[in-house]
Amino acid sequence: MHTPARFLDLHVLQPVTAANLNRDDNNEPKTIQVGNTTRALVSSQSWRRPLRLAIETDLNEPAARTRMMPIVIADRLRDAGWPDDLAAFASAQIVLSAKKGGLKHNTQQQYRTQAMLYIPQDAADRLTELCETFRPELEEALTEHTASKKKTSPAPVLPTKTIAAELTRRTASISLFGRMLAELGDGHVESAVQTAPAFTVNASELQPDFFTAVEDWPQDDDPGSAHLQTAYLTGGLFYRYSTVNITELAHNHNDTTVTLGELIELYVWHFIMSMPRAKATSTAPHTIPDLVHYAVRDSRPISYSAAFEQPVKAAPQGGYTHPARQALADYATTIDRLVGTRRRIAHGHTIAGTPINTFGTHHTSFEDLAAACATAALTPTPAR
Numbered sequence: 001m002h003t004p005a006r007f008l009d010l011h012v013l014q015p016v017t018a019a020n021l022n023r024d025d026n027n028e029p030k031t032i033q034v035g036n037t038t039r040a041l042v043s044s045q046s047w048r049r050p051l052r053l054a055i056e057t058d059l060n061e062p063a064a065r066t067r068m069m070p071i072v073i074a075d076r077l078r079d080a081g082w083p084d085d086l087a088a089f090a091s092a093q094i095v096l097s098a099k100k101g102g103l104k105h106n107t108q109q110q111y112r113t114q115a116m117l118y119i120p121q122d123a124a125d126r127l128t129e130l131c132e133t134f135r136p137e138l139e140e141a142l143t144e145h146t147a148s149k150k151k152t153s154p155a156p157v158l159p160t161k162t163i164a165a166e167l168t169r170r171t172a173s174i175s176l177f178g179r180m181l182a183e184l185g186d187g188h189v190e191s192a193v194q195t196a197p198a199f200t201v202n203a204s205e206l207q208p209d210f211f212t213a214v215e216d217w218p219q220d221d222d223p224g225s226a227h228l229q230t231a232y233l234t235g236g237l238f239y240r241y242s243t244v245n246i247t248e249l250a251h252n253h254n255d256t257t258v259t260l261g262e263l264i265e266l267y268v269w270h271f272i273m274s275m276p277r278a279k280a281t282s283t284a285p286h287t288i289p290d291l292v293h294y295a296v297r298d299s300r301p302i303s304y305s306a307a308f309e310q311p312v313k314a315a316p317q318g319g320y321t322h323p324a325r326q327a328l329a330d331y332a333t334t335i336d337r338l339v340g341t342r343r344r345i346a347h348g349h350t351i352a353g354t355p356i357n358t359f360g361t362h363h364t365s366f367e368d369l370a371a372a373c374a375t376a377a378l379t380p381t382p383a384r
């Protein structure tokens with residue numbers, strides 16, 4: 001009998017003032033039309049990167065997204081005293097020996113891979129050591145290839161299984177965020193995480209910020225400003241949403257450095273606390289959420305973004321926080337009526353203000369909420 005997938009939904013309301021969290025090609029804050037109203041936007045990729053890096057830092061398990069693996073290994077071999085031609089030949093073998101026919105690559109750019117690899121960072125160390133182990137074979141192969149004067153790529157020399165195993169090895173973050181690597185059989189990892197673009201629940205237009213940089217050593221005829229420019233900022237209350245396919249994550253996860261429950265808790269914590277770093281030095285947008293709500297369901301995830309299809313209007317005393325809380329709570333009640341609660345395993349929230357009954361169990365801190373998410377996500381489905 002097929003068991004339905006388990007999902008952990010995370011809903012966040014987060015105030016951000018005077019920031020440019022995610023820039024477009026004109027260096028201006030991204031915006032989007034929602035409900036025929038301009039909102040500030042932060043793309044999912046922009047928020048996922050600091051989230052991923054924070055998880056890797058906590059676990060001391062860095063991974064790298066790169067097309068430069070052969071170039072990195074060639075540089076390491078040169079630093080170890082290898083001749084230039086042998087270092088280049090050996091690094092090309094990482095690509096050529098990875099599978100029958102080799103990985104797709106660009107011979108004009110030092111065998112840089114066509115696809116972006118997502119690998120544990122220490123794979124570069126291990127593959128460099130592999131080249132050291134097979135140095136005699138590489139030297140012999142280089143001599144033969146040079147003597148043959150062939151313009152085609154050299155024949156593979158290094159052990160295919162060893163290289164493929166390194167390039168398909170996983171970290172906890174790879175298990176979470178997935179990996180597109182169709183060229184190697186075990187390389188593709190389906191992402192357990194889905195992240196929506198964040199957008200403001202209120203209308204948010206670009207706001208100009210004219211600034212100058214003062215010349216500290218002005219000349220007699222110098223007006224004193226070395227640089228004049230107008231930057232653009234946005235602000236508002238963002239709705240952020242992510243869902244974790246717990247069933248998929250359990251399938252992906254084979255990292256012994258962290259348990260599944262610890263990984264879920266870590267993801268929740270860093271989803272709450274992470275922040276894009278664009279323009280951080282000039283805007284310092286280091287806010288934290290006002291409200292975090294979670295729901296664990298079997299069958300399918302449910303976003304609450306439609307709660308803000310109509311933009312929230314400021315309260316009479318000003319501010320969007322209180323009316324946004326109410327709009328989200330009202331929508332959650334609507335979802336419970338439409339969908340029912342039979343497949344909901346647990347739900348709860350942490351809030352800067354008064355607890356909201358609609359959002360289930362109240363947790364006093366983000367740490368408590370993250371721990372509760374992990375417990376609920378791994379709670380067996382009750383018998384029907």
